[in-house]
Every structure is written in C-alpha cells, then in structure tokens.
Amino acid sequence: MKRLIKMIVKMISHPATLLLISGIMVSYTLLYLWLTGDMAGGGLGGWHATFPAWERVFEQRGAFQFEPVGLVSIGGVVWTFSPLNTLLAMTMGLLMGLNIAAGWWLRTRPRQCRLRGAGTSWLALPPALLAGGACCAPLILIWLGLPIAGALAGMAPYLVPGALLLLSVGLWHSLQQLVR
C-alpha cells in the first residue's frame, strides 16, 4: 500500500498530471452536482449566498443524497449547497482523475508489460453519473425521454457505491502496473 501511495504522490508532484487530475475532479464534481440537481439554473443575476439550514447537514433525502444547508446564486446558476454531496462528488471526481492520470502514465511511459488499467476507469463513469440522474433529478431521463426511470430509481442505492468500487478497483489495478 505504501508503494501505491508513493506512486500517487509522485503523480501529483508532476505539474501536468496535477493539472489533469484537478481539471477532471472539478469537471466531474460540477457535472455530478448538476445531474443530481444540486446545481441548476434559475439564478436572477448577481450573486447571493445564504446558509440557513446547517442543522440538516447529515439529513439524507435519498441514497447518498443529503439535504442542502445553503443556497449560493451566481449569475444564472443556483447551487443548493450540501457539504456531504459536494464531498462525495469531489471524492469520485478525484478517483476519476487519478484513474485517468494513471492510465495516461501507463500509456505514455514505456513498460515491458503494458496492461489495460485505464480501461477500467471508463467503466465507472456511467454508474457514477447515473447515480445522480436516478436519485433526485429525473432531468436526464426526461431529456432522453426514456421510460426507464423506474428501473434506475430502484438501482439508486447501488449506483454510488458501485461507482466508488469500480473507480477504486480501477485505480488500484493501474497503480499496481505502474509500481511494477
């Protein structure tokens, strides 16, 4: 495990890799929060922030979905801010970023035995994104016009842990190849 952590530290010490991981993490976080409905339109311009419900910080509204504690409005965007939803999104974004960076390193660095570590990370993307769509924002299904919300809603409790598991396994697999 120490060797894997050292490899992660080595990766994030590399400026280009750090930029890649950060970019993916931020993009993924924003996408996740948008799909779960925490971020959406409806802003009236300007900016405004209020945090009236800190007592609800641990209250769940669905599988891996927590109550917002505040509302941040910037321009046309409204963010109903939940620290735990944001933390979850950032964790998955970080895992996604590390997966892709590790896959990139595997491809770009000459190895005797190049394996398919990067491919696994892509497997984790759909369940992670669908976790939002199925849980509290049927937005994406409405846009797609798919009458499969019923099936996805039943899967909601498994989508986030499934995504975390896939992302973790993918990263572990890629790092194993890198440290060899």
Add this chain to the structure above:
Amino acid sequence: MSLKSLRYVTLLVAVGIAPALSAHGAPPSQAPQVPLAYSVEEFRDAIRSGGPGKDGIPSIDRPRFQSANQAALSADDKVIGVYHRGQARAYPQRILVWHEIVNDELGGDALSITYCPLTGTALGFKRGETQFGVSGKLVNSNLVMYDRATDSEWPQILGVAIDGPLANEGLEEFRVFWTTWGAWQARHPETEVLTEETGFVRNYRRDPYGSYNPISGYYAPDSRRLFPVMQRDDTFPPKRVVFGLRTRDGALAITQEALRSESVIDVALGESHYTVIHDPGLDTGWAFSNPEEISVNAAELDFTAEGVTGPGIDLLEPVNGFEAMWFAWAAFYPDTYLHE
C-alpha cells in the same frame, strides 16, 4: 371488589381501549367512497421506488404565508388553491413540486394539501391529529403518502390505504383547485400565499420536471411517462389533462375541451346522475350528484368565492373532482366513463 375481580376489570378495560389506542392520532377515515379497480394486494404489487427515500421529499410541516401583494408570482404561474371556512390560501406549484405535501391548518381544521407532479394531481385530505409524509414510493407514477400515526400507505389519487393498519380505509377529501395565480387572485383577492420559508433549502425557481409556464418537459401532453402503469390507455396523449370525479357508482373523466365548450355536462354513472359545471374563472369543474336530474342553466350561474351559485345548485350534492394527467387517471380507473 376482590383483587381477582379488579384484575378482570383492568384486563377488560385494557382490551377495550387497545383498538382506540392503536388508532390514536390516525387520520379520519371511512369506507372507501371511490371505486377500486384492483385489490389492495394488486396495488401493493404495483408499488415502485420513486428514487428518494421516505421523507426524502420533505413535506412542509410548518408552512408560512404572506399576503397576495407580497407574492412574487406571475399571473400564469400554476398554484393550488384552497378555500376553507372563509379562508383562502394559494400554494405555488413551483414550491410544492419540491415538497408534494403541506400539513396545514385552515379555519381550525387540520388539512393536508397534496400535489403529485408526475400525475399532475392536487388533492386535499383531512389529516386529524397526524401529518402525512412522502413515502418515496409510487403507484402508477402517483405519490404514495404515509400517515405518521399508523404508517399506512395511501396513493394520492386513490385516497385509500393499500398497506398498513388502515388498509382498505378511505380518507376524507376536500376540494382544492389547480389553477393559475392570476385566476386565483381574481377570485380570492384576500388570499394568503405559501412562502419559500419552508424550513428546507431548495431551488424554487426551477422545476426539475419541466415547466407549466410555458408548458414543456415532462408536462408536455405528448411526453412519455417515466414509470410503469397497471393499465395503459392510449386514447389520448399520456399527459393530456382531464377533469375527473369518482364515486361509488364509478369514475368519470371529462376532457378540458369538452368541459370548456359545453359549460354544463350531465352524465349518468350507473344508476346515478351527475352534473359537472365549468368554472370559466378558475378553468376547472364543479361536480355534483344530481339524483333528481335537475336542469342547470349555465347562463344563470355565478361563480363566487364560495363556489358556484344559481337556480337549482342548492339542491345538488357536491362531489370532489380534480384535474389529472390522462395516463394516470386511466391507470387507476381503467373502467372510467369518458366524456369528450
């Protein structure tokens, strides 16, 4: 009294009050006044998870209100209106879409105002000492409520419990109005309006399903439903709105177009006769049982805060009615009589 007798008396009293205790705080209920096309077991089998967990869509239990002139609503914004014991209140659809149930008190009565965005239905129920919450489950895409006293589960359109200690019992309904803010304010200038101070943080400027003003997304008549139904009927596009009423004699659906154009509709359901009157102000229907087949002349009617008035109206018995998306009405009441 001997000790043995005292024990018997205590036991008898305990047994006697046990049912009363178990029902303590339960919502007022009665034998169902609506037709049941399926058994409660069949309804239970049709339950689907809607995604959010129990109370994941939180009811508003401490509603706050403001005066009409303080409300930031457009004339075409949808509201759910209630007029009860001389008091009018409006519940903006864009707030209720995030909460679905308001546990309120009007005129000294404990009432629940409920709204299901997936079926486009707004109904009012008397709640007694308890409150209703959102179970997170759906039947025919319709909100399944639960009462916090007995945990019985009540599909909103049915108003009959399909699970729990009160299974097969029906709730007492009262009329709520699915209309626009402009129409409601014109009818009830002194109305109060639910505020966004719900105790929860939500983006009340955005409807996650689409828009009613202008109509789009999930609410568009031709758009597809999201969850399976017990009975599919393609007579109309799924989201087309009908005005429905249900009685022990059966269910009746009237298209909005027919209601607007005919003004007064007399129909027979089984052996009974009903009259539905179009209210041009609120663009909804007023339904009555009309066993004597009294003739009502639309030209002689007035529509006031108290409701429809005119010759013969006092002789009719009001029946609850509400707007619903066609797919949902047909799924709950597949044998519905249809007037178009």
